[in-house]
Amino acid sequence: MLQKRDYEIAKHIQLGSEDANQTIEFAKKQIALARHEMPGLMALRDEFKDRKPFLKAKITGCLHLTIETAILIETLIELGADVRWSSCNVYSTQDEAAAYLANKGIPVFAWKGMSEEEYWRCIGKTLEFPYGPNLLIDDGGDLTAYVLDKRPDLIPSIKGVSEETTTGIRALWKRFHEGKLPIAAIDVNDSVTKSKFDNRYGCLESLIDGIKQATHLMIGGKKAVVAGYGDVGKGCAEALRAYGARVVITEIDPIIAYQAVMNGFEVTTMDEAAMDADIFVTATGCKGIILPRHMDKMKDGALLCNIGHFDVEIDANYLFTNPEIVHEEIKPLVDKFTWKNGKSVLLLAKGRLVNLGCAKGHPSFVMSNSFCNQVLAQLELWESSKKYPPGIYRLPRILDEKVARLHLKPLGVKLTTLNDEQAEYLGVPVNGPYKREDYRY
Numbered sequence: 001m002l003q004k005r006d007y008e009i010a011k012h013i014q015l016g017s018e019d020a021n022q023t024i025e026f027a028k029k030q031i032a033l034a035r036h037e038m039p040g041l042m043a044l045r046d047e048f049k050d051r052k053p054f055l056k057a058k059i060t061g062c063l064h065l066t067i068e069t070a071i072l073i074e075t076l077i078e079l080g081a082d083v084r085w086s087s088c089n090v091y092s093t094q095d096e097a098a099a100y101l102a103n104k105g106i107p108v109f110a111w112k113g114m115s116e117e118e119y120w121r122c123i124g125k126t127l128e129f130p131y132g133p134n135l136l137i138d139d140g141g142d143l144t145a146y147v148l149d150k151r152p153d154l155i156p157s158i159k160g161v162s163e164e165t166t167t168g169i170r171a172l173w174k175r176f177h178e179g180k181l182p183i184a185a186i187d188v189n190d191s192v193t194k195s196k197f198d199n200r201y202g203c204l205e206s207l208i209d210g211i212k213q214a215t216h217l218m219i220g221g222k223k224a225v226v227a228g229y230g231d232v233g234k235g236c237a238e239a240l241r242a243y244g245a246r247v248v249i250t251e252i253d254p255i256i257a258y259q260a261v262m263n264g265f266e267v268t269t270m271d272e273a274a275m276d277a278d279i280f281v282t283a284t285g286c287k288g289i290i291l292p293r294h295m296d297k298m299k300d301g302a303l304l305c306n307i308g309h310f311d312v313e314i315d316a317n318y319l320f321t322n323p324e325i326v327h328e329e330i331k332p333l334v335d336k337f338t339w340k341n342g343k344s345v346l347l348l349a350k351g352r353l354v355n356l357g358c359a360k361g362h363p364s365f366v367m368s369n370s371f372c373n374q375v376l377a378q379l380e381l382w383e384s385s386k387k388y389p390p391g392i393y394r395l396p397r398i399l400d401e402k403v404a405r406l407h408l409k410p411l412g413v414k415l416t417t418l419n420d421e422q423a424e425y426l427g428v429p430v431n432g433p434y435k436r437e438d439y440r441y
């Protein structure tokens with residue numbers, strides 16, 4: 001009987017062809033390097049692989065399909081799960097990673113440069129398990145929204161979702177407050193070893209990677225505006241300053257604005273900053289940050305990019321559709337726009353995530369943190385689902401500390417151990433958890 005083709009990847013990669021084999025070999029080499037840089041995830045794989053805790057679990061994932069995600073998917077499968085996967089952004093797929101997985105018979109539905117319509121169709125394909133999935137892994141909330149709004153028939157068999165990012169968590173809380181969250185959700189983003197590492201140190205390295213892969217821009221000496229000084233904004237501002245940029249922050253939250261100024265950054269509004277900055281980075285997770293009135297007064301050569309989850313921070317539509325502004329593609333995902341007076345600006349990744357559109361996302365090591373949290377969250381939902389009626393939860397702090405521990409050894413860190421007397425004095429167990437739930441790292 002003819003087997004149904006159960007994957008959809010970049011059209012130019014025809015599995016079985018010589019070209020595809022080379023692409024897959026390239027992916028294998030990158031995966032070998034990345035595995036070495038993902039010590040936590042590999043340790044969890046070793047810890048659970050014999051027990052196969054995910055036997056009979058059907059996991060649908062919607063998370064940037066990169067080399068690191070391929071390693072997460074392999075880990076879930078090695079632990080016993082059946083997995084179907086799509087990417088959570090139209091530009092973030094590494095086509096070689098998708099080809100590698102499809103070639104192994106893993107149902108993946110993603111390619112770089114897919115249309116919006118294809119994006120949603122691919123999410124639909126990932127739900128095609130017999131009787132539907134029983135676990136979801138989401139990044140940004142699109143998969144969750146699709147299931148809850150378009151496929152409510154699948155809800156009864158779903159034990160829960162683990163959500164990767166700030167924007168997805170905001171969407172979950174909105175549903176929860178409206179009384180419209182009928183499943184359990186584990187907030188992976190707010191594990192300390194996720195948001196304080198991936199969002200901050202990940203963006204610290206991958207923002208610059210995105211800008212440099214896209215352009216040959218010198219950052220030193222330039223004036224850069226970072227909109228939003230949360231975890232992502234902090235990483236971006238630090239990175240730009242490290243390159244010698246003079247960094248200005250925009251914020252709405254007085255406490256965060258205060259942190260920014262105490263860290264030596266000028267804080268002002270976009271209206272004030274727009275006319276004399278060279279680099280603009282949006283990192284708010286909010287919408288309407290860079291508007292036509294800002295772009296109209298920017299100086300010649302300004303560079304615009306977004307690192308927040310959705311493409312709602314920069315009004316890219318104004319640039320692409322205004323008949324007074326001439327559009328020229330420099331190369332894929334690098335677009336130049338010229339006003340009638342000759343002034344031009346560059347927009348990266350069409351206003352979508354610059355670090356995943358123009359580069360390959362965060363380094364593997366920091367993704368190991370995030371994906372350890374994902375595996376532990378999925379284990380909680382699968383094995384202890386009675387503990388999680390519909391609602392939003394975080395992983396226990398002791399698991400967060402476990403994820404940190406798994407990454408210390410390869411970095412040569414020697415941790416001090418409390419003695420019994422000290423532990424009693426502090427009122428904490430010798431082996432943790434060491435901080436109260438409300439401790440702000």
Ligand SMILES: NC(=O)c1ccc[n+]([C@@H]2O[C@H](COP(=O)([O-])OP(=O)(O)OC[C@H]3O[C@@H](n4cnc5c(N)ncnc54)[C@H](O)[C@@H]3O)[C@@H](O)[C@H]2O)c1
Binds near residue numbers: 283285
């Ligand atoms: N590109 C990536 O790899 C990556 C990684 C992690 C998170 N993210 C995404 O980045 C975004 C930010 O995440 P985060 O964890 O830093 O969130 P956060 O909530 O910690 O920070 C966002 C900051 O923006 C500020 N803000 C909100 N609206 C604003 C406005 N109109 N003007 C100025 N400041 C404003 C908020 O006060 C907050 O301090 C989210 O969309 C998140 O999903 C992207």
